[in-house]
Amino acid sequence: MAKNDIKILMAKDGIENSHQIDVAMKHGAYSALKKALKMENTAITSEVKTSGVRGRGGAGFPAGIKWGFMPIGDRKKKPNYVVVNADESEPGTFKDRWLIEKDPHMLIEGIIITSYAVEAHVAYIYIRGEYYKQALILEKAIEEAYAKGFLGKNILGSGFDLELTVHRGAGAYICGEETALLNSLEGRRGYPRIKPPYFPAAIGVFMCPTLVNNVETIANVPWIIENGGEAFSEIGKPNNTGTKLLSVSGHVNLPGVYEVPLGLNLMTLINDYCGGIRDGHKLKAVIPGGSSMPVLKAEECDVDMDFDALKNAGSSLGSGGVIVMDETTCMVDVCLNLLKFYAHESCGQCTPCREGMPWMARMLQRIKSGEGRPEDIELVLNVADYVGGDIDFSRGKLGKTICALGEAGSWPTIALIKKYRDEFEHFCKNHEPLIKRDKSIKTPKNAIAEVVAT
């Protein structure tokens, strides 16, 4: 059960005012920083490599390797930048919000250590515009850190300088894509940049080498420095080390953010952590890694929640956004809902995505309005093939678009149709859904908090 699990990221869960520096420091904040500043910066990167921590934003790229791409020492010709991706927008994901609200100082400490390791003297936290309260929490925490001498000039007498700034986005899913994020940070439209270069360590923000990491990735850094990369690598499973924050939403009794060792069984998560499916309903499907990832049918849910196991199961851990659906869910509705999202969020640069997403959404809308034709199902799949194809490369082709938003829309669409084709066919043939939609509000009664207009 949850209580026995090791807590790296949620260690301060339940501590009152854990976002305040004095409280955070009472519980160990900034002790790893003191240790780190006495280390060689290359030794810090080595520890992160040893830890095996993989990027928590969605792609799962080994963080230490990414750090290693940054030009340091004699190779450094321009200023280096560190940018933290707090543009948490993947549907079903709300873990970074938890970290920022409850433990901003762990994030800030991680940023300082990371910047020291890659020789950056300026760092930004790019936070989505809607997280206004969270941006204020971060700004207050940064102010506190400056006052204590953890930020600014000559940090703790080490000679290392760092300026840290919170940069608010303004409502655009695509800005979570790291090169779009950098354009947005430069004051431009959030258009993803053409690759190569594949890593902003070559050319990043302001044409300078830049390390972009997710909030959760950076938040692991203080623990790794404090306890060693070796200790981190012993948690979880080989090649899938450490813990992971999972954001669980949908039809479970206890939705929320859970920290679990990588490799926890998905059914254990649903039943033991999240109190099972609501009101005695039956599990129908789970999207395990944010809405861009292929759905798992109930019978496929006996799977470990880690990068490799989910890849083998034909899906992905992605951002760790676990969306649980019970048997009252109509998969045609789900497909339309997601396609509308991707149609809305396409930045418009690439034709397959800009035209393909709305086209698929319109076809789904037609099916849903009862005017679908049997051939529409193959037509949707055909368009999906041209937008981004399937996750296992069995159809279509990857890389039709500058960024992965094409795949993010086509992967879940293809999976939903492949796995629940009977529902789509029934709709087209009989002009009504196989599963009657339950539109009622399902807020759990015990979850209703007081209404306060602020």
Added chain:
Amino acid sequence: MTVEFSDKAKEKFDHLLTRYPNKRAALLPVLHLAQAEFGGWVSPEAIKYIAELLDLTELDVHDTMSFYTMYYNQPMGKFVVEVCHTLSCELMGASTVVDHLENKLGIKMGETSDDGLFSLRKGECLGSCGTAPMMRVNFDYYENLNADKLDKIIDLLREKA
């Protein structure tokens, strides 16, 4: 209407410029600042003012601004009510929340009430999936909604206005 930052906003603006290596990078925060200063939207006059402040063309400012959903190019209601309708919220009954609000406010999605109090919009995933269904009113999140709670929130906002 003359468009000019107050002294306090000017101070914020000057501070913002110190945080970036060039002026353009301050465009997003300056747009946020302008929208808060100039009545909740960014008018053509405000765009001109920002362009002058940042040594950009008006087209540059408009080009960037129009990409983002949180900058408004027309006056909005005092309370911008944005209901999340992405998957997790939809599974928990977001469309019923929308119906309820449309009835309660007497306006449809995308409209502003005649008294200028409420603008109703659909939002995409706002990172509140574990407390669905939810809505955002200006900068406040209201989560775990149901019909009673919606009525209470709207009544409170009306009182506050």
